[in-house]
Amino acid sequence: MTAIVTAPQPPSDVNKRSLPGSILVHALLIGGSLLMLYPLLWMVSASVRPENEIFTSTSIFPSSIDFSSYLRGWVGLDVSFGRFFWNSLVISVLTVVGNVIACSLAAFAFARLRFAGRNFWFAIMLGTLMIPYHVTLIPQYVLFLNLGWVNTILPLVVPKFLASDAFFIFLMVQFFRGIPRELDEAAMMDGCSAWRIYWKIMLPLSLPVLATAAIFSFIWTWDDFFGPLIYLNDMNTYTIQLGLRTFVDSTSASDWGGLFAMSTLSLVPVFFFFLFFQRLLIEGIATTGMKR
């Protein structure tokens, strides 16, 4: 999890290829790209195809465009997909808020404040990154069940306000350490409190890392299947991922058009982040080695 990358160097010129060589490389890369994207494009095209054409064609170009799958899929279950999207949105947004607040508070303490036991707690925090969540899963479930939180969003959201995604603490500590110490030391001399340094100096200077944490929080929560599967049993509380799973399992699963339409829709928010915040995402991965 350490930062394995420092300042990037420009790509080399020494490896410049001959023209035929570079055409070959581009041909291979374009072929590879098409192969990578083909399943995705096929799914999108299946969602706008006339129903009878879905399985008969390997082409990604539909003969005619027909959005009726979206209308059928939207109401394909007892609860409409609008509800699932709304539930997912609420959980994801609250998770983003919780992660950004709680993780930045802890990261500020680790990166900037001096207190007895700081290194000890920092080591413990890094240690928690290594523990698979399966170990705490069952007691947490029992705890939330006893609190009466099952079938509410609380078990999925409240832990985030307690900085349970320690990975983001680590990410922010790395960033905070790069902000010149002179800034907060000067503020401290002027009698600025730790809170004001955090709020007025640290956070405004840390927008890139806060945005990275927010985007990854959103995407991971949006895609999360295991948490909702365990804590949400009432269809009215389902997230989009649970809704899709129910669609697959339901006897009406012969409606592949509707299923692909809803699958495509479920990817739209993540695709949006990919389109507009690609640089932040790629930098986040390159500098911290995130797995997705």
Next chain:
Amino acid sequence: MNNAMRTMPAEAATVERYRGAVADSRFRRLWNANAPGYLFLLPWLLGFFGLTFGPALMSLYLSFTDFDMLRSPGWVGAANYVRIATADPKFASAMSVTLTYVMLAVPFKLAFALMVALALNRGIKGLPIYRAIFYLPSLLGASVAIAVLWRQLFAGDGLVNAALAQFGIQGPSWISHPNYSIYTLVALSVWQFGSPMIIFLAGLRQIPQDMYEAASLDGASKFRQFYKITLPLLTPVIFFNAVVQTIDAFKAFTPAFIISGGTGGPINSTLFYTLYLYQEAFGNFRMGYASALAWILVIIIAIFTAFSFLSSRYWVHYDD
């Protein structure tokens, strides 16, 4: 004497007050020095004790019980662990499925990631576009939609077989055949090679270009440069990617759950370890047994990680 006797209590009181003041100011100093840190850390500390440390201890205790959510847990000693080790064929098959998955998915994924990163790291035109396209599946891959898509792709009448049919090949129903189903999941994982690829790209940029210049002046071939410069200098990144991806592969859940409809079938051929754990805990409510399974998973991941770190001494090149 008389004087002394009268002043004694007063002096003692002063001393007491003084001591009190010292203790008070010491406390105040300690408080002033440490309170802000601990206040900022408070949410995390609450989370750590309430959601991580406490539950971990509890789960260790539960793993020695027969807890089933209905009755209070009864101590059964090491019986759960003994059963896992000796008398649970489902554990054995979950373990073998998971190890097969890890051993296939991780090397192939990393090999693809490295190959594409090398191809892209040549000052190639359009790098950002290629990088984005290859990264996209990694970003989307964790969602249920992609697992649903995969299930269709490799179904008997799915897209893969439709493509094969054009070459006159009659493919099997990949996902419902116990010999092939695990490979569809491996393929799904390999398809998501984008994020290790980005890490490789970043690592390749770290290699000083003058090394290649010096090597090519000395007449070293491209192949030799790769083996003598690129590969050794990239070993820390390869090691990092391997450890992260291995741990991640051990924890895989969603694709197997969706593709097998939650059963791990056909014939347990996609019964990932985490899926078995889920079934025991939330299907059969054998919470004690599932806790033991969770701790076995931790031990296995720890052994793998420790082994990687030990072996890294012999093949990872750290440049000091």
